[in-house]
Amino acid sequence: MIEAIGLTKRYGNTVAVRNLSFTVKPGKVTGFLGPNGAGKSTTMRMALGLDNPTSGEVRIDGEKYRDLKYPLRKIGALVDPKWVHPNRSARAHLAWMARSNGIPGRRIDEVLDTVGLNSVAGKNVGGFSLGMSQRLGIAGALLGDPEILMFDEPVNGLDPEGILWIRTLMHRLADEGRTVFVSSHLLSEMALTATELVVIGRGELISQCSTTEFVARASDNSVRVRGPHLPQLRRLLAGTGARIDDFSDDAGAALIVSGMDSERIGEAAAANGLVLHELSPQRGSLEQAFMQLTGDSVQYQSDLDGNAPDRVLATGNN
Numbered sequence: 001m002i003e004a005i006g007l008t009k010r011y012g013n014t015v016a017v018r019n020l021s022f023t024v025k026p027g028k029v030t031g032f033l034g035p036n037g038a039g040k041s042t043t044m045r046m047a048l049g050l051d052n053p054t055s056g057e058v059r060i061d062g063e064k065y066r067d068l069k070y071p072l073r074k075i076g077a078l079v080d081p082k083w084v085h086p087n088r089s090a091r092a093h094l095a096w097m098a099r100s101n102g103i104p105g106r107r108i109d110e111v112l113d114t115v116g117l118n119s120v121a122g123k124n125v126g127g128f129s130l131g132m133s134q135r136l137g138i139a140g141a142l143l144g145d146p147e148i149l150m151f152d153e154p155v156n157g158l159d160p161e162g163i164l165w166i167r168t169l170m171h172r173l174a175d176e177g178r179t180v181f182v183s184s185h186l187l188s189e190m191a192l193t194a195t196e197l198v199v200i201g202r203g204e205l206i207s208q209c210s211t212t213e214f215v216a217r218a219s220d221n222s223v224r225v226r227g228p229h230l231p232q233l234r235r236l237l238a239g240t241g242a243r244i245d246d247f248s249d250d251a252g253a254a255l256i257v258s259g260m261d262s263e264r265i266g267e268a269a270a271a272n273g274l275v276l277h278e279l280s281p282q283r284g285s286l287e288q289a290f291m292q293l294t295g296d297s298v299q300y301q302s303d304l305d306g307n308a309p310d311r312v313l314a315t316g317n318n
């Protein structure tokens with residue numbers, strides 16, 4: 001389990017993380033979401049003792065990182081995949097990590113196998129692509145067979161096959177009962193990978209809940225209805241207090257009905273002899289939910305003309 005308790009980090013006038021508290025539980029993949037500059041990397045770095053909090057703390061199964069005797073056997077992390085000595089081979093890099101944490105040498109081949117780097121284990125990591133470096137970073141995280149794993153943007157630089165591999169690996173680690181905490185800016189990927197979410201904006205907690213609840217909370221549950229009697233249906237449903245909007249796409253005209261579920265719409269139509277060709281509940285996406293719930297906390301945003309990103313909101317330095 002990972003617990004952030006009243007975590008705050010200031011860099012000069014910038015408050016990167018502000019009084020942040022959340023819990024990441026075992027047996028699940030928990031996604032860490034937030035717009036650029038929200039404070040995700042800073043939070044992960046503080047959890048790993050790479051940065052000191054200004055106040056508050058992070059507990060790893062009840063202990064601070066720096067109090068762990070063999071940290072890699074408790075928590076494995078991928079934070080910066082390029083943080084390796086370029087003139088060392090992948091195997092030598094892992095051997096050095098293993099030695100420093102009393103991890104048996106046989107684990108090196110096991111993790112090289114898991115991440116698919118066996119054939120390049122003797123090559124210098126300086127020549128590795130970003131995707132290969134990510135795999136090596138993941139091998140390092142798995143080396144101590146830790147109960148807790150933390151990955152900062154693990155799919156950066158990976159091709160679709162690599163992304164699927166990471167997703168499957170995360171699910172497997174969670175199914176084994178481990179705590180898996182993963183940050184990503186790829187919302188569609190996070191929707192497929194994480195069942196729980198910690199969402200932050202400008203260093204503050206916006207939400208901690210299941211992915212399903214996050215989407216449901218933000219989406220305006222509505223139903224798309226098509227049929228040959230839309231004007232009559234509109235009059236009928238308007239009388240119930242539902243909100244009705246017109247919609248049209250390549251498939252033709254439709255009504256978007258909010259505030260009434262599909263069963264009640266279908267029954268009302270049947271009771272009045274109105275034929276329906278489509279009655280489909282509209283599920284919000286994680287992306288829509290994220291935009292809706294983090295909209296006020298975006299630090300960098302493109303302008304409407306698609307020009308370079310503008311800094312639109314100051315970092316929380318007040």
Ligand SMILES: Nc1ncnc2c1ncn2[C@@H]1O[C@H](COP(=O)(O)OP(=O)(O)OP(=O)(O)O)[C@@H](O)[C@H]1O
Binds near residue numbers: 011014039043185315
């Ligand atoms: N070493 C530092 N010195 C000064 N400011 C910093 C430092 N590290 C981070 N910050 C600032 O803290 C804020 C949070 O940054 P952080 O990298 O943690 O965000 P993030 O959510 O990981 O963003 P991204 O998704 O863009 O990586 C930003 O405003 C950033 O500019």
